[in-house]
Amino acid sequence: MSQNNGIDVMGTLNNGDGGIAVKHITHEEAIQRAKDVAVRVKIRFDFLEENCRQPLETIQDDIDAGLVRAMVPKRWGGHELGFDTLMKTAIEIAKADPSAGWTYSSPFVYYSNDHMHCLLNFHGQRKRLSCINWENLFPHNYS
DSSP states (O other): OOEETTEETTSOEEOSSSSEEOOOOOHHHHHHHHHHHHHHHHHTHHHHHHHTSOOHHHHHHHHHTTGGGTTSOTTBTSOOOOHHHHHHHHHHHHHHOHHHHHHHHHHHHHTTHHHHGGGSOHHHHHHHHTTOOGGGGSOSOOO
């Protein structure tokens, strides 16, 4: 993850011990945020149908809502929520547009074992999670 004066690319402050300090959200807050995202997703459905891809604004909404950090361990800037939160937030988004729900959840399903890394000791977490380039999980370029 690239750093700039102690602030990472997701706008959070490095807490100095190798971890990242963020305001964590609860399961219930994540569900509500997903419902809020779904309202905006529904508005963009025509764009999806015409262009056969998710609008960048939809992906940005997932990021801005903090949902892409749902299963990331707290030490690494995530919310350390469970797989049930991932599924329920994906379902809420998919109610508005199934492909938006899939687009949101598919990186997590692919990387779902990262959630289990929060059970490792500090050195195990650091070795595994600090090498992930979080910027590339949701690229802003469809080329």
